[in-house]
Amino acid sequence: xxxxxxxxxxxxxxxxxxxxxxxxxxxxxxxxxxxxxxxxxxxxxxxxxxxxxxxxxxxxxxxxxxxxxxxxxxxxxxxxxxxxxxxxxxxxxxxxxxxxxxxxxxxxxxxxxxxxxxxxxxxxxxxxxxxxxxxxxxxxxxxxxxxxxxxxxxxxxxxxxxxxxxxxxxxxxxxxxxxxxxxxxxxxxxxxxxxxxxxxxxxxxxxxxxxxxxxxxxxxxxxxxxxxxxxxxxxxxxxxxxxxxxxxxxxxxxxxxxxxxxxxxxxxxxxxxxxxxxxxxxxx
Numbered sequence: 386x387x388x389x390x391x392x393x394x395x396x397x398x399x400x401x402x403x404x405x406x407x408x409x410x411x412x413x414x415x416x417x418x419x420x421x422x423x424x425x426x427x428x429x430x431x432x433x434x435x436x437x438x439x440x441x442x443x444x445x446x447x448x449x450x451x452x453x454x455x456x457x458x459x460x461x462x463x464x465x466x467x468x469x470x471x472x473x474x475x476x477x478x479x480x481x482x483x484x485x486x487x488x489x490x491x492x493x494x495x496x497x498x499x500x501x502x503x504x505x506x507x508x509x510x511x512x513x514x515x516x517x518x519x520x521x522x523x524x525x526x527x528x529x530x531x532x533x534x535x536x537x538x539x540x541x542x543x544x545x546x547x548x549x550x551x552x553x554x555x556x557x558x559x560x561x562x563x564x565x566x567x568x569x570x571x572x573x574x575x576x577x578x579x580x581x582x583x584x585x586x587x588x589x590x591x592x593x594x595x596x597x598x599x600x601x602x603x604x605x606x607x608x609x610x611x612x613x614x615x616x617x618x619x620x621x622x623x624x625x626x627x628x629x630x631x632x633x634x635x636x637x638x639x640x641x642x643x644x645x646x647x648x649x650x651x652x653x654x655x656x657x658x659x660x661x662x663x664x665x666x667x668x669x
Contacts, residue, residue, distance in 0.1 A: 398425070398428055398429060399425060400482075401421070401431075402487070403438065404494075404495055405433070406450065406490070407592065407593065408435065408592035408629075412437045413489055414437070414443070415437030415441040416441070416563065418442060431446060431477075432445065433447040434449060449491075450628075475501055485507075486502050496515075499528065511536070514528055514532075514546065515528060516539070517542055522545050525546050530551075535553045537553065538557075560669070566655040566657075567652065570658070574656070574659075577651070577656070583619045584618045585619050585621060585661065586660055587620070587663045588664050588665075589663060589664065589665035590665075591668060600666055601636040605636075605646070608642070621649050621660070622646050623648075623649055624650050634648075
């Protein structure tokens with residue numbers, strides 16, 4: 386797999402197009418981009434995504450990490466802008482002629498990009514491919530046929546894609562390397578203005594606007610009930626992405642809990658490791 390990210394056919398530095406949608410895809414693409422650059426310092430990375438990819442050295446030409454949605458009805462609002470983004474990305478790919486593309490998660494949108502890349506003869510790797518082990522094994526055949534390589538997160542889906550003829554490399558879930566709480570939680574808590582000795586719970590309503598709208602209020606209502614019984618409980622809310630902060634502030638203020646909810650952006654896994662309870666949406 387290292388050879389895929391090493392050198393262009395002409396012997397120069399590899400030019401890789403990367404596409405990620407939603408906050409979680411942007412985050413995982415950022416981790417992958419750092420790993421690629423460590424292996425191949427001369428590589429050029431560009432494409433669509435968000436802040437985590439930018440921080441990892443990807444030239445993000447088009448912002449797509451804020452287009453996350455849940456369900457068909459909720460996705461309707463993004464149909465028109467995503468159609469425009471798809472057109473822009475197709476033009477970008479044709480203009481830049483990348484040696485390789487990396488598609489990260491975001492099945493609906495990246496599925497269309499996969500078809501386009503395949504039609505143009507551009508090899509692509511699908512990282513975090515559609516979770517066919519959970520949502521239908523029959524969907525694995527199209528990706529297995531088109532993708533140059535597939536890097537799934539779960540062993541079960543690796544076996545499914547391999548059975549369909551795909552070139553699969555499975556390394557385990559990246560969270561096993563990412564989630565490493567600091568042993569000294571006291572410094573982390575103190576630095577965030579939290580009490581290291583207090584009982585702590587976390588609220589994690591998700592990284593999509595629809596999740597925030599649907600889950601934040603009932604979660605905060607549950608927090609109010611818990612704090613009425615356990616007054617010494619402090620509450621943290623790890624911020625999934627910067628663009629979600631205004632909406633969260635508004636929702637928290639609406640519940641009159643601005644002083645009770647601590648939004649944090651650093652030492653997240655260290656803080657979560659000390660929590661007695663987490664209320665969270667599904668996802669990473």
